[in-house]
Amino acid sequence: MGDFRWFGLFGPAQPADAALDALVGDPSIRRVEAHSDLNFTKRHVFHRSDIEVDFLGHTVTTEGIERNTIDNPFGAVLFFQGTKTGVVQAVTLSANVEEYSDIFEVSDSSVFEIGSWWHAQIKNNPGGGAQRELDYLVKVTEVFDGTHVRFNYKSGWQLAAGRMVTYTKIEPAFRCHVRNMSFVGVPVPVNGTSTRPTPDWDMIGSNPVAFEYAVECDATGINATKVFWPVVMRRYNTHFLTERCQLMNPEERDWGGTGYLTQQINVLYGHVKDCNTSNARHLNDFTCAAYCMVENCHGDGDEYGPFVTHGQFEHDLTYIGNSGLLSFANSGTTWGDSAKRITVKKHIASRIVANKRLTDLTLEDCHAVVTYTKPGAKMANSGSIWVNMDGLQMRGCTAQEMITISKGSSRAKRRNIIDSCSFGMLNGYEIARPIRTGTTAVGYTPSNGELTIVNSEFTNVEDVNLGSINKLTLINTWFKGSSPTTGKVRVGTREIVMQGGGLINCGFVFTGAWDKTGDVNNAPNTPNQSITVDGGAVFSGTNGEKAFLKSTAAGNVIDWTFGDVTSVAADAETAHFHIENGSHKLRAYRSRFKGGKYVAANGGFGGANYLVLSSIIEEGVDRSSLPAEDVTIKHSEGNIVI
Template identity: 60%
Template sequence: MDAMVNDVSIHRVESHSDLNFARRHRYDRSGIELDFGGHRVTTTGIELNTPSNPFGAVIFFQGRATGETQSLTLSADLPELSDVLEVLGARSFEVGDWWVVRIQNHPEGYAQRELDYMLQVTEIIDDRHIRVNYKLGWTLEAGREITFKKMQPVLRSHIRNMHFIGVSVPDNGSTSVKPSEDWDQIGSHPIAYEFAVACDVSDVTATRVFWPVIERRYCTHFVTERCRLMNPEEVIWGGTGYLTQQLNVLYGHVRDCHASNARHLNDFTCGAYCLVENCHGDGDEHGSYVTHGQYEHDLTFIGNSGLLSFANSGTTWGDSAKRITVKKHVASRVVAHKRITDLTLEDVHAVWKEGLVDSGTIWANADGLQMRGCTADTMLTLSQSSSRSKRSNLADGCCFGMSKGAEIARNTSNAQVGFRPVTTNFTMQHCQFHNVDDNAFGSINKLVLINTWFRGASPGAKPLQVWCPEVVMQGGGCEDSGIVLMGAFQSDEIGAAEQTITVDGGTVFSGTNADKAYFLRKNMSGIMTWILGDYRSAAGDVETSHFSLSSGPNRMRVIGSRFYGGKYEIAENAFNHGSYLLMTACIEEGVDRCSLPMESDRVKHTEGNIIMPK
């Protein structure tokens, strides 16, 4: 095979029988297609790989460095979405050249680089600037070092129609200890590309592989399609058992692929402007679709299934990603709580799976997060670890099941897993929360709820606890649930700042709950402002309070509300110094008013109301 591939007069090599490879082959050849005709490719007796080498594939196409390099310190910021780069001298560049362009890493991690791709020169602007075939995903600040390394890439070398069967590897069972010194050198895998352009892989099926079936680094304009991986030899040791791993890639398209019991179906590390569609992973506890957080951006996933985990590999890589869009996806989990900016989830469903910890959950970073038509069987958990976005946080038309006692928005930091309180605003419209029981909005600056419903797990379930400084409810409401106002979250203190709640637009409260109150203020400090307008409160029994205030000060305005049954529950000091109560134009039917405070110039609750006895 070496003789045929290295013969530049040959552009296609076909296999018409099964083959066994005893060696690993490396080529720098362009313009060739290897078609294995669907025959079996085995590796019985294959030579050992070099240690920790996912590029030691049976067939490895690798471009070459020309030896020409250039480095400089940026004299000015390079803005996001710019396709013009500063260079030391443009005379070294020609239109059509390919260069690996790398920005200096951040000190927090050796792989924290916002720019690290093989790019093509498309225009010489002037002596100090060139245009390339890529728009920056991140701003690069003045003073940082950027390096250029000229490459001669492999072009249009394709591999097709292979049925690959690897070799047995001793069982590891550990993430840190090798069972033998050469353990990770024994296994085999079929394909790798590095410094390659427009090199496609199609119709490859594989089993018993060790490293990824298709490994790519510094590749662009490629297609991986109709490939499958079933039961790799190893999935615990980092980097093993993938269908495809793609490092520092651009303009990739992965489609119509499948993985069973693998580590990952698709992995992007520092990838941008790539699309994954109609791919499916089962036995996906390790995550079918992942990014590692090395400043990935503008990635799209459409019509896939399998566990999602984005930017979740630690600070070495940067914990960062931007503009990831997922549409029409089914997953056992969605893990996206690290520094992911402008994440879009549309028609995404996290489904509970027996035996899988945290299945049925969506963990998301509230930094330009937008969810539409999504569901999570067991929990939505919001946190905030970045503040980069210019767009609003939104959940629209979503449905979330709740786990008892869990936080919808994190209240305190847990840096170990990347959870931090939400300090920005969030709007939820046309959403439903089911099985609510002692759940909490532990943070969120301003929470706007439009036609959004909270339904308790039972009439004995605990109501929601809310630490948001401001809550606005327009329509929707609570069934067998309620809201406990805990005081506004501020820094790491609870109950120290003013809190405001506005209820209007036909909101409805009904049923009852464990605290026997729809709105409950406990012994929190700070001023509580109540703006209650057009809403309906129908107590489920005589013990249920429409609002229960055990402390003050309170500033309450109730105009045009409707109350049925139940009672008001107000402590003596609830309307002390700095408080007021104005209640007018309301309809009360069978409400116990005994605990309302005595009227005064700051407390008025009788005149202008229609009060109907029991």
């Protein structure tokens, strides 16, 4: 064990840099302790393993620290770095590496010894300079033949034949730990924008710890303030722990990469737990990360987003019991806008933004709540959830003001399900994005798949859009208007099946089936719509449209099916269905209508179309606006009219 006191250091009056170099540079020393506050003026790089530096809770300062190199978050006080051996091999894949496979093709396996470590990197996709599905530090666990080895990593993505993979042999830094530090950085001139104010502006600040090409290297008990670059910076790390760390009030957070608690690039098997940030940029940033977990971490003053991924093909990430804004796969096409199999449980967020190419997102017991940046100043879009409908599964979630569903990818094999959730809505917003100019960009594309919503409710509804979903199945799900005069949902969904649940002071206004022209999946146009209501569904009250179900656009072609439904109008002017213009087919069987009226005289019935009411119970319904009966229009016989 080494001790800074050996060098006469009993406080920060003298720089501790020479002592640190001597202690960590001695391979016989496995543990270094600090028994007083210390000041460092250098940025130290170490290439060794099996060393623990424990500051025992004392304060580390960096007054007078040397300039960093430009744009270098690894210019930390303590930087532990593995080394490249110079052995490099490249291979063009002769066959696909399938998703979940841990067997990889190499050009010559004779240099891939079991237990050796390699940086495996696939050539980027043409869509972006950093679009790489494989870019990790991995270990050889088995050699099969002259061209195939097994790594300790299951690929999260298919790697197509013809792609080039480069392997670089690495001697990692193993088991280098930094613990129990209270870090205070140096002042940096306020910027407040994303542009560099002076050439050396980002070279001034300081940060405590960085790791690269590192295995089983932990950072625990680091509390920091006034930092510039991330408190704990990692790249090409695996099997690591970041625990009980805190960042409060960093010097900068508008400039990209600054004001993070931890940034983790190309990492595997990491665990971040029991960490906190206040008024920081990101608490936890994953870029091209896989098989990692974040738990019991919390960010306040969180409008910059405590929990983010860049969208560089992250996969199999789990978040449990955290709080703070979430933003996944949201940094742009340079990285790929993509992530897969992200699971979030028991989370409180100001916003949840996951609307790019995010496949198999699972949200359980997650809640988006209205948040304020300062007293009286509401955070923009707080209380909202934005999700991609590609294997989406949500259970027990709430959004105080909005949910918006879009579709930017179609990779999932599992169904899209929302179960036992509650969503407040704002006037004019979108439950699902409709087709319109500008909605084909990633994250803003119409939702052309199928979605099932179970045991859920939409509240405070007034003039919202339910856009281009191909088939929406609603089971025991309710739409509740904000008032008897405003509740309205504009429906562009092709097919709606409503089993139970219903409408309270709310109406569905059919805008015409979604037109798939310009859709990212280039599916054929489907001009007709259908609505099926059954299973004990209930309509009640009234709304601004004075109709529970309404279609008046001339081009609408809709099939209407009413089964076991009870529709109770609050007044004589409210229609159970209001159908004019267009071309329609309507069948109602075993339904109950009370009060209000029907409006269907000009609904395009007759000929190839039809209107049939059978075994219906009507109580005080004005049926004067039904079309005259003929061969395909039947609404008198077999009904009970009271």
